[in-house]
Amino acid sequence: MRDRLPGFILIAVLLAGWEIASATDLVDAVSLPRVSTILAAFWAGITSGALPDAVLPSLWRIFAGFALACLVGIPLGLLMGTVALVYRLLEPLTEFIRPIPSAAYIPVAILFLGIGDEMKIFVVFLASLFPILLNSFAGVRAIDPVLLDTARTFRTARLATLRQIVLPACLPSILTGMRISVGLSLIVAVVAEMISGNSGIGYFILNNQRIFRVPEMFAGIFTLGLLGFMINLAFLRVEHHLLRWRASTGAA
Amino acid sequence: MDGSQTATNFAATRAAAAARQPATTTDAPILSINAIDKRFTVRGREVAVLRDFSCTIARNSFVSVIGPSGCGKSTLLRLLAGLDRPTAGQILFDGAPINGPPPGMIAVFQQYAKSIFPWRSVAHNVAFGIDPASRLSRTEKSALVAEHLALVGLSDHADHWPAQISGGMQQRLAIARALIRKPEVLLMDEPFSAVDAMTRALLQDLLLHIWRSRPITIVFVTHDVDEAVLLSQRVLSLGRFGAGLREDVTIDLPQPRDQITTRADPGFIALRQRLFASIFHQEQAS
Numbered sequence: 448m449r450d451r452l453p454g455f456i457l458i459a460v461l462l463a464g465w466e467i468a469s470a471t472d473l474v475d476a477v478s479l480p481r482v483s484t485i486l487a488a489f490w491a492g493i494t495s496g497a498l499p500d501a502v503l504p505s506l507w508r509i510f511a512g513f514a515l516a517c518l519v520g521i522p523l524g525l526l527m528g529t530v531a532l533v534y535r536l537l538e539p540l541t542e543f544i545r546p547i548p549s550a551a552y553i554p555v556a557i558l559f560l561g562i563g564d565e566m567k568i569f570v571v572f573l574a575s576l577f578p579i580l581l582n583s584f585a586g587v588r589a590i591d592p593v594l595l596d597t598a599r600t601f602r603t604a605r606l607a608t609l610r611q612i613v614l615p616a617c618l619p620s621i622l623t624g625m626r627i628s629v630g631l632s633l634i635v636a637v638v639a640e641m642i643s644g645n646s647g648i649g650y651f652i653l654n655n656q657r658i659f660r661v662p663e664m665f666a667g668i669f670t671l672g673l674l675g676f677m678i679n680l681a682f683l684r685v686e687h688h689l690l691r692w693r694a695s696t697g698a699a
Numbered sequence: 700m701d702g703s704q705t706a707t708n709f710a711a712t713r714a715a716a717a718a719r720q721p722a723t724t725t726d727a728p729i730l731s732i733n734a735i736d737k738r739f740t741v742r743g744r745e746v747a748v749l750r751d752f753s754c755t756i757a758r759n760s761f762v763s764v765i766g767p768s769g770c771g772k773s774t775l776l777r778l779l780a781g782l783d784r785p786t787a788g789q790i791l792f793d794g795a796p797i798n799g800p801p802p803g804m805i806a807v808f809q810q811y812a813k814s815i816f817p818w819r820s821v822a823h824n825v826a827f828g829i830d831p832a833s834r835l836s837r838t839e840k841s842a843l844v845a846e847h848l849a850l851v852g853l854s855d856h857a858d859h860w861p862a863q864i865s866g867g868m869q870q871r872l873a874i875a876r877a878l879i880r881k882p883e884v885l886l887m888d889e890p891f892s893a894v895d896a897m898t899r900a901l902l903q904d905l906l907l908h909i910w911r912s913r914p915i916t917i918v919f920v921t922h923d924v925d926e927a928v929l930l931s932q933r934v935l936s937l938g939r940f941g942a943g944l945r946e947d948v949t950i951d952l953p954q955p956r957d958q959i960t961t962r963a964d965p966g967f968i969a970l971r972q973r974l975f976a977s978i979f980h981q982e983q984a985s
């Protein structure tokens with residue numbers, strides 16, 4: 448936390464600059480309200496319940512889509528890495544779908560799933576799937592053959608090898624994929640909410656812009672930043688715990 | 700690294716081992732390698748690492764395989780371990796052909812550090828070796844783990860991560876994990892080549908102690924002539940790549956052996972000198 452201090456100081460300096468620029472009419476205070484006005488709107492949004500009401504549906508969509516992506520992506524990635532047939536079957540397909548920006552699926556998803564939660568969860572799922580799938584796959588491929596020979600000489604059963612050796616050996620790589628996906632899922636959820644529907648933080652931001660409640664709009668953006676920051680922090684904590692064996696110092 | 704308290708129960712086991720030995724020589728060999736070939740295809744060309752290779756290994760013996768780098772020592776060990784199949788011929792373990800890693804046999808790999816599970820603590824790594832078929836209770840398992848950690852002198856590091864212990868300790872960890880399985884045959888591929896000289900000497904004595912204290916056949920790959928003579932009852936010397944078995948030398952030095960007495964034994968010096976000279980001359984000639 449201590450080495451983060453310079454970064455936080457920079458943020459405070461930028462916010463102060465913004466406040467001054469807006470207060471002295473250096474910039475158009477209607478389009479770029481003062482930081483203090485935005486913070487007041489943020490606080491009002493929290494106390495009135497408008498912001499939590501906007502954030503919770505988004506969080507649910509992100510969580511559901513992301514969890515589904517893990518549930519499908521990790522086993523499929525491990526399978527692609529261990530069974531040659533599965534790899535040959537899925538590799539061309541994934542290589543074709545992967546480069547398509549996830550936002551491009553939204554119109555298609557609306558056609559099939561409507562504009563409700565299902566569509567948004569599906570789009571989040573699709574966007575999160577590929578980083579998780581491909582990193583799980585890459586993790587299996589990078590396993591040292593000596594580890595697998597060790598499993599064989601100890602006559603470890605297939606399932607036990609998968610659970611006790613392949614999975615933990617791939618964990619760093621799987622977690623990397625998951626972290627990329629968390630970021631993507633936040634983006635895609637917000638875009639989907641802006642395109643359609645009437646709930647979620649994406650809708651909150653767009654709607655406040657439409658009705659010229661600019662401080663509230665900024666409060667929504669600020670909330671997103673905070674959300675992303677906190678999700679990432681929580682993720683790092685979990686990752687640090689799961690990969691604690693990597694640290695070569697400190698107590699076990 | 701052995702506490703002095705182990706020295707006393709040593710004497711008893713040593714006597715048992717001595718009593719065992721005459722019987723073993725008449726036993727059927729635990730391993731018979733029958734006319735095996737091993738060829739690899741490298742960039743479309745087939746190369747033969749082993750050609751019509753045969754030999755037998757007596758039960759509870761300690762056999763070393765030496766030879767220059769690339770001559771096929773690891774290849775031979777992988778075939779014995781059932782990790783690879785010979786291109787022709789077969790290997791019998793207790794009379795049965797080896798198809799895949801058989802029960803009762805554990806290989807310790809040349810890259811031992813990579814064979815340790817970094818996400819498991821030292822104790823938990825050792826526990827991995829316990830035979831799942833043994834159906835031990837939790838307390839029995841932890842007692843067994845404690846016993847094997849003590850055997851290799853890692854009791855104080857039971858809760859460490861592998862990344863937190865030294866290379867020599869990792870090697871002892873790999874040995875403990877193999878022994879806890881109670882294998883009849885232990886295959887070791889240059890296990891001590893990556894540690895410093897003093898650690899190596901300590902590990903050699905540890906291995907001699909282990910071999911004396913239980914019925915176990917050890918096939919030990921090394922490229923160090925002294926190490927082979929010090930440890931084994933028999934040394935198989937392989938020639939350069941594809942040359943096959945060059946020498947099969949019986950090392951009849953007295954047991955029990957250790958760093959100090961055995962290395963000072965005139966018999967040791969003569970044997971290692973003869974073997975070294977023979978290998979050296981072959982190398983010069985080729």
Ligand SMILES: Nc1ncnc2c1ncn2[C@@H]1O[C@H](COP(=O)(O)OP(=O)(O)OP(=O)(O)O)[C@@H](O)[C@H]1O
Nearest residue numbers: 739740741748767768769770771772773774775940
């Ligand atoms: N999977 C493989 N494919 C092709 N060639 C191989 C393979 N494994 C081994 N070889 C070749 O077989 C020969 C013997 O290799 P091996 O690893 O058995 O040597 P070694 O005696 O153990 O050497 P070192 O002392 O360096 O460990 C080498 O020339 C090597 O290139």
Ligand SMILES: [Mg+2]
Nearest residue numbers: 772773809888
């Ligand atoms: Mg080798």
